Each structure stands twice: as structure tokens, then as C-alpha cells.
Amino acid sequence: MTLDEQTIVGALGDIDVVVPGDLVNRVRVGGRRRLLRRRAGAGVAVIAAGAVVVPVTIALGSGGGSGVEPTQRQHIYPGLYAPPPTPGSQCNNAGGGPASPTAYPELLLLPPAGQRNSEVSFGLQTWACPIPHVALTALRLQGDSVQAGIVVEGPDAPTPPEIDEAGPGVQHATPPGHSPILGQPATEFTFGNTEHRDVYWSEPDGGQWHATVSGLSQSAAVELLDGLTLESRTGSASLAGSQTNWQVEPPAADAAASDEGALAAAWTDAEGHRATLNITQGPDRVDQFAVGAPSGQYVPEGYAGPIRLTSVRGHPAAFGPGATPTLFWQEAPDVEVSLVITGASEAEIKQVAGSLTLASPNDPRFSAN
Numbered sequence: 001m002t003l004d005e006q007t008i009v010g011a012l013g014d015i016d017v018v019v020p021g022d023l024v025n026r027v028r029v030g031g032r033r034r035l036l037r038r039r040a041g042a043g044v045a046v047i048a049a050g051a052v053v054v055p056v057t058i059a060l061g062s063g064g065g066s067g068v069e070p071t072q073r074q075h076i077y078p079g080l081y082a083p084p085p086t087p088g089s090q091c092n093n094a095g096g097g098p099a100s101p102t103a104y105p106e107l108l109l110l111p112p113a114g115q116r117n118s119e120v121s122f123g124l125q126t127w128a129c130p131i132p133h134v135a136l137t138a139l140r141l142q143g144d145s146v147q148a149g150i151v152v153e154g155p156d157a158p159t160p161p162e163i164d165e166a167g168p169g170v171q172h173a174t175p176p177g178h179s180p181i182l183g184q185p186a187t188e189f190t191f192g193n194t195e196h197r198d199v200y201w202s203e204p205d206g207g208q209w210h211a212t213v214s215g216l217s218q219s220a221a222v223e224l225l226d227g228l229t230l231e232s233r234t235g236s237a238s239l240a241g242s243q244t245n246w247q248v249e250p251p252a253a254d255a256a257a258s259d260e261g262a263l264a265a266a267w268t269d270a271e272g273h274r275a276t277l278n279i280t281q282g283p284d285r286v287d288q289f290a291v292g293a294p295s296g297q298y299v300p301e302g303y304a305g306p307i308r309l310t311s312v313r314g315h316p317a318a319f320g321p322g323a324t325p326t327l328f329w330q331e332a333p334d335v336e337v338s339l340v341i342t343g344a345s346e347a348e349i350k351q352v353a354g355s356l357t358l359a360s361p362n363d364p365r366f367s368a369n
Contacts, residue, residue, distance in 0.1 A: 081235050081254055082130030084156040084208050091129035091158045096262075099124045101361040104261035106335050107279045109356040110365065115267035120365045124259045125280065132157045132210065134252035135230070136237035137287045140215065141247055145306040146318075148215030149291030150224065150239075150246075155207025155232040160200050165189055179222045181209075182230070188218055196292055197221050207232040214292050253283035269341070275352060276340045284330045290318040310346070312353045319346050327353055 085091055101108055101122050110120065132153040140148040160166035166176075166187070177188035186201035197218060199211045209230065213221040227240030239246055260281040267275050290307045307320045317329035327349045328338045341349050359365070 081133035081156055084132075085129040085158050085162050087159075089129050089158070089162050090164075091127075091162045092164050093128040095126045095128075097124045097126070097259075099261055101263075101363075101366050104263075104281075105358065105361060106332055107261050107263050107281065108359045108361065108363070109263070109277070109279055109331065109337065110265060110359040110363065111267060111275070111277075111352065111355055112357075113363075113365070115269070118265070118267040118365065120263070120265045122261070122263050122366055125262045126259045129158060129162070130156065131255040131282075133235045133254055134288060135209075135235050136228075136239070137249040137252060137291065138239060138246040139249065139287065139290060140245060141309070142306075144309045146215070146290045146309065147306060149213070151212045151288050151291045152209065152225075152228065152237040153211070154209035154230070154237070155203065155205075155235065157200070157208045157210035159208060160187060160189070160198075165198060165200075177218055177222075179218075181222065181225045182228065186225075188222065190218060199225055203230065203232065205232050209237075212291055249287040252285065252288065255282055269352065271344075271348075273344045273348070274342045275344075277356075278338045279331070280336050281334050282336045283334065285336060286316050286318050286328060286330055289328045308346075312350050313356075319349070321346065325349060329353075 099122060104122075107122075133156055134151060135154055136150065136152040138150050139146050164170060172189060172191075174190040177190070178186065179188060180186055181199065181201040182203070184201045184203060186199055189198045191197070196214045197212070197216070199213065199221065200209070202208050207230070211221075211225055213224065216224065224239070224243065227243065229238045229240075231237070239248070262281075263277070263279040265277040269275055286309075290309060292307070307318050310317050310319050312327060312329050313331065315329045315331060317327055319328075320326045324340050324342055325344060325346065326338055326340045327346070328336070331337045337353075339349055339353055341352060344352075
């Protein structure tokens with residue numbers, strides 16, 4: 001089967017993993033950003049290509065070395081959050097394995113039986129590095145639309161080489177910036193043409209920090225970050241007092257440092273739309289998804305307009321319109337759900353989301369795959 005780049009990009013939008021670096025680079029060179037690495041699982045995935053659904057296990061490469069000096073990080077405040085990755089780690093590497101649906105009944109949301117071209121997979125995802133602590137999330141809203149946002153992770157964030165944003169073979173359509181943040185050397189990566197940035201820097205106490213900023217120019221993003229107040233001891237960050245037009249979101253809970261159950265399903269609805277459903281264990285990350293941060297599964301460049309805060313099934317949600325419209329919500333305290341339906345409207349996606357029901361672990365769709 002031959003896939004052109006547009007088809008590949010569409011497939012990337014339908015899976016909950018990070019793909020190998022050579023394919024990532026093709027997407028970057030084309031002016032699009034890859035899927036974020038937050039769910040870098042290699043265990044359970046579904047690729048949808050036309051009417052064909054192929055369950056796959058993706059073996060992730062080790063990524064490329066380091067074009068940035070590793071930070072000498074210390075486990076200075078153990079017990080408050082997961083330690084930073086060991087210098088030189090490849091956090092995009094992940095493993096997976098089999099799991100019984102019986103052990104994860106809360107994850108078994110499925111559409112009504114009888115869908116066309118239906119495929120369901122279930123298993124475990126194991127992360128190579130701990131998911132970093134979220135120190136700050138703030139949104140600039142116009143109504144329910146996210147016009148700009150910032151998520152700060154640390155002091156246990158990875159460095160750019162550790163998540164394949166720098167190093168041999170990694171290309172960026174826009175050269176990285178190197179404006180200092182809080183007096184420390186930093187690197188600013190720009191993705192797409194909608195002012196979405198990843199910024200990395202280290203603090204003298206050994207803390208490693210990462211910020212995702214959307215909706216701002218590079219100079220405005222640097223100015224915003226340069227006014228932060230960081231506190232490694234408590235894992236907190238706050239905006240400068242002059243930044244009064246931001247809505248600071250409630251603190252985000254840390255993710256458990258363990259294997260996670262994961263469900264992936266795909267099917268074709270009655271209108272011919274291709275639907276892809278991913279359900280994983282994890283704390284509430286709806287606000288971070290709205291910024292396109294690592295805690296989310298996609299970035300705003302994949303959408304035709306601003307991400308919108310909404311609700312579905314009685315839960316807060318975020319919706320990103322575009323070629324691969326995505327609805328992301330927290331079904332339960334430790335259950336994240338994303339639903340992508342190619343070519344569907346927000347109302348249509350919500351209607352499908354509302355039709356999902358908890359299936360029995362003995363549902364034949366689990367044993368059939």
C-alpha cells in the first residue's frame with residue numbers, strides 16, 4: 001500500500017502514539033507539527049487508512065542523541081513529584097503488553113455493536129520516562145474559545161533531545177530561538193504558522209522546565225515566560241502580576257508512575273465518517289489539551305480554528321475543529337478519552353460520544369482482536 005504525505009498526516013491524527021523520527025521529520029518539513037509525545041505508548045494503537053483499520057504495535061526508535069548539553073539534574077525535592085528523566089533518556093521510547101479488560105472496567109467505553117469496519121484493541125502502555133509535573137496552566141479566552149494559552153511543566157521536565165525535539169536528524173521548518181528565560185539559557189521551538197511554541201530551560205537548582213505557549217509570537221512568549229515566578233520546592237509557577245488577562249486554571253494532578261491500561265477502537269459510521277476512539281488512564285488534562293500541551297494528544301496546528309472549551313456526557317471537554325476534529329474529555333477521575341471523527345461536525349461528534357456505553361469485559365469485540 002502506498003501512502004502520500006497527506007494520508008500519513010491524517011493517520012497520525014488518528015493514533016495516540018509518537019511515530020519514528022524519519023516520518024516525524026517529513027511532517028515537520030511540510031510545515032506541520034508531529035503529534036505530541038504525551039501518549040508515546042507502543043502497546044495499543046489503531047491506524048485508520050480509508051476504510052481499512054490496522055491494529056499495530058509501533059516500535060519506537062531511540063531518537064537522536066543530543067544537540068543540547070544535558071542538564072545536571074538533582075532529585076532535590078523527592079516525594080513531591082516524579083524525578084526528572086535520567087540525562088540521556090529517550091522519553092519517546094515506550095513499551096506495551098497484553099492486559100485483560102476485566103482489570104480495567106472503567107476504560108471499556110464502546111459504541112453500539114454492529115459498526116462497520118470495527119476494530120478494538122486493549123492492552124498496557126509503559127512510559128520510558130515519568131510524565132512531568134504541571135506547575136501552571138493559564139488560558140486567554142474569548143467566550144469559550146482559547147485564543148492563547150500557556151502550560152509550564154517542571155522542575156522534572158525532559159530536555160529537547162530526550163523527547164526528540166533536538167539532536168541528529170531532527171529538522172524544524174523554523175530555526176529555534178535562543179532568548180534567555182529568567183536569566184538562563186533557553187531554546188524556543190516554533191511549530192506551524194499559528195504561533196505555537198515549546199520552550200526549554202534549566203534553573204541553577206537543577207530543575208528542568210518546559211513551557212508550551214500557543215497564540216503568541218515568539219517575542220511575546222519569551223516576555224511572558226521571563227516574568228514567571230518559579231518554585232521548585234513546591235513545583236509551582238505563577239505569572240507576573242501585570243498579566244491580568246489570563247485565567248489561571250486549577251492545579252493539575254500528577255500522573256501515576258506505572259503502567260496504564262489503554263483502549264483503542266475505530267469504526268465507520270452510517271454517514272461514512274471514520275471514527276477513532278482512544279481511552280487511557282490518566283489525570284484530568286482537558287485544560288492542557290486546550291493549549292496543545294504535552295499532556296494533550298494533538299496540537300492546535302492540526303485544527304482549522306481555536307480549540308473550544310465545552311462539555312460532553314456531563315464532563316468538561318475541549319473540541320478542536322478541522323480535518324481531524326477531536327473531542328477530548330475526562331470521563332472519570334483517572335479516565336481520559338479522545339474521539340476523532342474525520343469530516344464530522346462538533347454536534348455529530350458529541351452525538352457519537354453520547355452513544356458510548358461501558359461494555360462488558362466479555363464483549364466479543366475484545367476477544368475478536
